[in-house]
Amino acid sequence: MGILEIIGLITVLIITLIIIATLTLLIVGYVLIKKNKILFPKLALFLLDNFYSILLRLFLFIGSEETFYRIGIEFYNKYYEDKFKSTNKKILILPHCLRDAKCPAKLSPNGIECVMCGKCVIGEILKRAKSLGYEVYIVPGSTFLKRILKNDSGVFGVACYKDLFYGMNYLSRKSIPMQGQPLLKDGCLNTIVDVDELLNRLENLR
Structure with missing residues (x-):
């Protein structure tokens, strides 16, 4: 076996080990998040903030894209929970797709101005x-x-899972504490969110 073949074999082995190690960390990290623990939180935050596209490609070997986003959202929620609670001003961002198809609200410089018509859950x-x-x-x-x-x-x-993950990733890179809740049903119109869970979380995060 020539020197180039040996170098090539070593390179393949190293790459394979890196992929296996990364996938193992992703799986272990997800299990720990479910148990309210984070493995190497600052390192995990750095990797997720800056190398999420690589992590996603690796994760697709063992899971779906939506599952990756779900893990990322759960990580950000756990990591930033206390920081979010300590902020003096808290902002809730709702997607316009929660509106009813016949929503009478108008668009303004501050977004959609709800008129409390009762056609959807936004008013509540x-x-x-x-x-x-x-x-x-x-x-x-x-x-x-x-x-x-x-x-x-x-x-x-x-x-939705994808938009929420990328929004939280953007905020994290800006060092802005955040929390997020995925829609139960996504799409461009008449989407659904668990209202009870959302309101409970908003109250507990004050």
């Missing part, structure tokens, strides 16, 4: 969240999110 969520001290925004896109962000605030987002 908005009323309770405001009573708990949250600023509430119903946003049609990520540009609105960037417009209202403030470094002294904590952000609680509701969205």
Whole structure:
């Protein structure tokens, strides 16, 4: 066996070991998160913030894309929970897709302005969240999110798994404490969120 073949074999072995080690860490990390523990939290945060695309490709060997996003969301929620609680101002971001198809609300510079018509769950969520001290925004896109962000605030987002993960990843890289809750049913219209769970979490995170 020539020297180049030996180098090639060693390289393949090293790459294989790295992939196996990374997948093992992902699996162990997920199990620990379920038990309210985080393995090497600062290292895990650095890797997820900056190398999520590589981690996703590796994770697809053993699971689905949505499962990866779910793990990432659960990690961010656990990592930032105490930091979120300690913020003086808390912002709730709701997706416009929660609205009823015949929603009469209009778009303003601050997002969709709910008129409390009762056609969807947004009015109920908005009323309770405001009573708990949250600023509430119903946003049609990520540009609105960037417009209202403030470094002294904590952000609680509701969205589909993919959008929520990338939103939390963006906030984490900005060192903005966040929490998130995935939709039960996603899509572009008439999506569904677990309202009871959301309101309970908003209250417990004050």
